Amino acid sequence: MRRRITLLVAATTSVVLLAFLLPAASLVARVAEARALDAARQQVQSLLPVVALAAGSADVRAAVDAGVAAGRQVAVVWPDGTVLGDPGAVAGDVPTTATATVAVAGGTAVVQPVTRADGVAVVQVFVPEAEAEAGVLRTWLVLGGLGVVLFTLALLVADRLARTLTRPVSDLASTADRLGRGDLTARVEPGGPADIRAVGTAVNRLAGRITELLAAERENAADLAHRLRTPLTALQLDADALPPGPGRDRLVDDVDELTRTVDAVITEARRPVREGLQARCDAVAVVADRVAFWSVLADDEDRTATVQLPAGPLSVRVAEADLGAAVDALLGNVFAHTPAGTPFAVSVRAGSRAGAVLEVADRGPGIAGDALLERGVSGRGSTGLGLDIVRRTAEASGGACTVTSDGGTTVRVDLGPAD
Numbered sequence: 001m002r003r004r005i006t007l008l009v010a011a012t013t014s015v016v017l018l019a020f021l022l023p024a025a026s027l028v029a030r031v032a033e034a035r036a037l038d039a040a041r042q043q044v045q046s047l048l049p050v051v052a053l054a055a056g057s058a059d060v061r062a063a064v065d066a067g068v069a070a071g072r073q074v075a076v077v078w079p080d081g082t083v084l085g086d087p088g089a090v091a092g093d094v095p096t097t098a099t100a101t102v103a104v105a106g107g108t109a110v111v112q113p114v115t116r117a118d119g120v121a122v123v124q125v126f127v128p129e130a131e132a133e134a135g136v137l138r139t140w141l142v143l144g145g146l147g148v149v150l151f152t153l154a155l156l157v158a159d160r161l162a163r164t165l166t167r168p169v170s171d172l173a174s175t176a177d178r179l180g181r182g183d184l185t186a187r188v189e190p191g192g193p194a195d196i197r198a199v200g201t202a203v204n205r206l207a208g209r210i211t212e213l214l215a216a217e218r219e220n221a222a223d224l225a226h227r228l229r230t231p232l233t234a235l236q237l238d239a240d241a242l243p244p245g246p247g248r249d250r251l252v253d254d255v256d257e258l259t260r261t262v263d264a265v266i267t268e269a270r271r272p273v274r275e276g277l278q279a280r281c282d283a284v285a286v287v288a289d290r291v292a293f294w295s296v297l298a299d300d301e302d303r304t305a306t307v308q309l310p311a312g313p314l315s316v317r318v319a320e321a322d323l324g325a326a327v328d329a330l331l332g333n334v335f336a337h338t339p340a341g342t343p344f345a346v347s348v349r350a351g352s353r354a355g356a357v358l359e360v361a362d363r364g365p366g367i368a369g370d371a372l373l374e375r376g377v378s379g380r381g382s383t384g385l386g387l388d389i390v391r392r393t394a395e396a397s398g399g400a401c402t403v404t405s406d407g408g409t410t411v412r413v414d415l416g417p418a419d
Contacts, residue, residue, distance in 0.1 A: 079119025168192030338364030
């Protein structure tokens with residue numbers, strides 16, 4: 001916008017300057033020529049009485065020589081053909097019977113015939129082109145410099161004006177971007193024209209309203225946790241009090257799964273407050289941290305863990321907590337559904353379109369494949385929420401999750417780039 005305003009002012013100023021400078025330049029040239037011709041005519045008029053009343057050419061020669069000495073190209077053609085003064089001032093093919101201003105080679109000739117008793121004498125004053133154009137180039141340069149100065153000043157004023165208009169818009173865009181990234185403390189300093197100030201005020205009100213809604217959501221989530229955990233605890237105690245047996249074990253598993261589901265719902269409800277709308281993290285650092293956490297259990301169960309991580313970071317569009325939960329779900333499935341001592345491998349590499357590719361593979365009995373990515377589908381007695389969390393995490397980042405089973409199970413998670 002700032003550039004467009006500057007270009008508009010530049011175009012308008014250029015048109016105005018051209019409309020002023022071109023006629024001015026033409027006028028300067030015409031004035032210089034008219035000034036030179038007027039001086040030549042005055043020279044002619046000063047010689048007319050002398051030529052008309054002189055008794056002979058000798059009386060005229062002194063006056064003509066005085067004009068030549070003053071730098072004029074003056075000549076008088078006497079009736080007998082004698083040229084008095086500067087011979088170069090005598091132009092050929094000019095009328096000698098009437099007053100005339102004739103354009104000749106190299107300049108302009110001012111011709112004035114004078115009738116005498118012995119015939120007609122002709123007074124001629126030659127005005128060279130250089131004299132007719134004297135001072136024109138300098139004046140044009142002055143006009144050009146003035147045009148450049150005015151054009152520069154117009155651009156500076158336009159830039160200042162454009163900055164006063166675009167700065168509030170840029171601040172507004174920056175504040176909106178910060179709000180979009182989850183910085184709810186971002187506010188606009190209203191400024192500029194009235195319309196832009198009104199938009200800034202509306203954005204501030206919107207940001208305040210969003211903050212209030214998120215605070216209410218956080219309070220509702222906390223209240224939900226408190227209201228659900230109390231009956232869940234009572235249900236857990238009742239299940240533990242039952243006599244040992246298959247029914248008690250199923251009930252305990254169901255209560256544990258319900259507890260995990262409630263925790264997942266509360267975590268999901270608090271996500272905007274915790275992370276903002278555009279989450280990102282380093283996949284290499286998160287995977288390395290979670291693998292280190294699970295390595296203790298792997299050592300206890302004599303599992304060999306092969307970890308392949310790149311040297312540099314890989315930024316992905318996933319919150320650190322979500323990616324950590326996804327890695328925990330994948331490694332938790334390995335430990336829960338493969339015998340102790342089963343090796344597993346974890347690798348992270350850059351994706352074909354940036355982002356990252358996470359793979360967790362084990363040498364266990366294998367599972368049914370991509371069907372396990374659907375919520376509630378499992379072949380091992382669980383609800384299948386673990387792999388569903390992994391799938392949703394991958395898809396939220398712009399990626400995907402696939403499961404293959406061939407002499408073990410390999411889960412591939414494609415994570416989209418942060419930008």
